[in-house]
Amino acid sequence: MTKPKYLTGDNAAINEFIDRFDVFLLDCDGVIWSGDHVFEGVPETLEYLRSRGKKVVFVTNNSTKSREEYLKKFTGLGIPSDVEEIFGSAYSSAIYISRILQLPAPKNKVFVIGEAGIEHELRSEKVPFIGGTDPAFRRDITPEDWKGIADGSLLDPDVGVVLAGLDFHINYLKLSHALQYLRRGAVFLATNTDSTFPANHSFFPGAGSIGTPLAYMTGAQPLALGKPSQAMMDAVEGKFRLDRARTCMVGDRLNTDIKFGVEGRLGGTLAVLTGVARQADWEADDAVAVPAFYVDRLSDLGAAAAAVAP
Amino acid sequence: MTKPKYLTGDNAAINEFIDRFDVFLLDCDGVIWSGDHVFEGVPETLEYLRSRGKKVVFVTNNSTKSREEYLKKFTGLGIPSDVEEIFGSAYSSAIYISRILQLPAPKNKVFVIGEAGIEHELRSEKVPFIGGTDPAFRRDITPEDWKGIADGSLLDPDVGVVLAGLDFHINYLKLSHALQYLRRGAVFLATNTDSTFPANHSFFPGAGSIGTPLAYMTGAQPLALGKPSQAMMDAVEGKFRLDRARTCMVGDRLNTDIKFGVEGRLGGTLAVLTGVARQADWEADDAVAVPAFYVDRLSDLGAAAAAVAP
Structure with missing residues (x-):
């Protein structure tokens, strides 16, 4: 060495x-x-x-911020930069899905576990998605969910990808949906596999930790789109x-x-x-x-x- | 063989x-x-x-039901039985903590990730606990949480055990608390390590999956109290x-x-x-x-x- x-x-x-x-x-x-x-x-x-x-x-x-949001942070901190100089794992995921994976429509929808940054970047690449910050998924699981997730009636047949990133609103409902999509053959992607997220001079759960239940349940590791x-x-x-x-x-x-x-x-x-x-x-x-x-x-x-x- | x-x-x-x-x-x-x-x-x-x-x-x-709740299920299904015949992983965890682990008070409190079944069994063994079904932990993480969890001011100094079971209300706030307790030396227990939970003729996230983020973040495997x-x-x-x-x-x-x-x-x-x-x-x-x-x-x-x- x-x-x-x-x-x-x-x-x-x-x-x-x-x-x-x-x-x-x-x-x-x-x-x-x-x-x-x-x-x-x-x-x-x-x-x-x-x-x-x-x-x-x-x-x-960091997948929670889009490039535009990152640019704001750079500008706010007095660092001259351009949006084209910024490359985050949310953007990396979006261009992997749109330009490399290129699933044929209509089964090219992404079930997102993550925050707005991922959604912005998917939109910028015109990738259809569900989940993410949608309030419909930010709630407790109900008896109707148990039934509809299990029998598929509450699932979107067009989902072909599960993308797991850092999600400060992770819950049992989202994990249950994601598991079913993976069991039905969806491609398993992760923005990144960092186990922890540094904040306030300490450590909090990172994107990689949010995705581990899915890896443990399916026995499959996600393709990670971050360093x-x-x-x-x-x-x-x-x-x-x-x-x-x-x-x-x-x-x-x-x-x-x-x-x-x-x-x-x-x-x-x-x-x-x-x-x-x-x-x-x-x-x-x-x-x-x-x-x-x-x-x-x-x-x-x-x-x-x-x-x-x- | x-x-x-x-x-x-x-x-x-x-x-x-x-x-x-x-x-x-x-x-x-x-x-x-x-x-x-x-x-x-x-x-x-x-x-x-x-x-x-x-x-x-x-x-x-199954750690979501206490023995009493299991007895109700047996009776409801027409199966004669007695509470003393029932041994669930929530009960197993409670007696492990109270009779085998026996941490000296006051640092013997349990941070619970799980449902009411675990709480009932901990109470039956007089084990102090926080978390679980407490509404204070069933919510989004706030800026005050980030700060207080990181600097410890929102943590309970008496927590000596993190017990992870099946939690239909798992969220980022609970995982963040649990991570900090583990980083500060709490004993890491799991009711069981089943990756999935069978329901409605399908599979949902199991207790083992709920605990995997903590194992991934800390690099430590929990001691499991189930089969x-x-x-x-x-x-x-x-x-x-x-x-x-x-x-x-x-x-x-x-x-x-x-x-x-x-x-x-x-x-x-x-x-x-x-x-x-x-x-x-x-x-x-x-x-x-x-x-x-x-x-x-x-x-x-x-x-x-x-x-x-x-």
Whole structure:
């Protein structure tokens, strides 16, 4: 295993590193911000990369927000960006369904377990769906449901996909519907498989946990459309027509971000120490993935700006 | 692997079989009844076994009903029985917590994911609990919850156990609370690990599926108090002071009932073909468990009644 190269403070190495790539795929939480706190110097660093002709793409597993909602967050936090630079797992799922899966109508409807972000992205790709935030599914199961779900009379015969994402309104009724659709042959997809969702400096149930009952009941694992799944890399590559050899994945988690880049055979991976991973994690014998480079914080890349200024 | 002995129609073999045991542990769904339909001849067969001095105990994984509620179901279906003959996974969980786990007060409170059956049994064993059917937990998560769950201000410091059972009102709020208690060291128990719950001639999410998000998030498996967990066998043995060599487990599922009896080193196991298992299942090379005996239906044991009548 090659030892990752430490770049912080070494302007020559940083310049050489930046020159190697045309595209930087950036994770958000733990890299750009923590919750609603933007790390110091990050907006300037992003501008610096752009000024050197680099494309930056924000690749996030959070499925609860659409790209438009993410753009609002970026703008609100003072980070200049464009909706076309944002690639979330909800969007990844939508384009996988519409452009790769391409189920023939009418049996191409999606039963959604998740929030509005997924719905927005499905709509943007003109994918028909039910479930999601529909109040008809945000309630207790009734005797009529037990009967109608079991005999199929309450099921939509056009559902061909079950898509499970983070759903703050998960309930027995939705799980029961999803199980029946899967038993009837629906394709099983997940926006991502993160077990937990970081919030308020703690951990809450993540999208991956919301889908585990369905996997346990059916004995089948979903195809995940978020990091580290290469289905997401394929979608990113298809959209941005990037040269993988000249692309670098930047992130704070070995098991999602760095693994995503390594398995995608990108030209490079850069770990930052402002999130989950610590140096000891990739030095461990059973490290899930090892980055090619690392810095203390993303803004360390911007420190080279002064050094190369004419 | 010994071939199971087929008893149906062989009165001499049935008599010999019955003579070998003092206690019959019986699964309910698929053995006694299917849903609300009692299989023909079963009440008479149970009476016949009792008339020969046998003790019958109904051992069920359904945690949504207390023993009292089960007794009502038996009575309503015309099956004479006594509350002391009923042993469900909710009761099994309660006596495990009160008599085996015995956490010292005050940190002995249970956070319940489940229905009223679990609460009744915990109360009967004087085990303090929160959660369960409390309306305070049957609602959406709020911004105050995110904050208070993360910083602990909304958590009960006395919770030392998380008990996950079948909960028709599972939601994000309960899963978030349970996750935090487990992260703070609570013991992780499950009434049972059945992935599905049979109802209306179909399948719905089972107790095991309700608990999988917690297992996925924490990386820890719960100790299960239902079949085939031997923690339940220990509880049954402790209560009825039975001689395992003279006890037979009767059931329709190899992976719960028959496995429960085989791993508990009971004197015998009897499979019935009125539920899930078919002969091909135990004849398969990868059979999860093989019964010692089998009959087409439980009432085939009663057919010996006439033959032995004086």
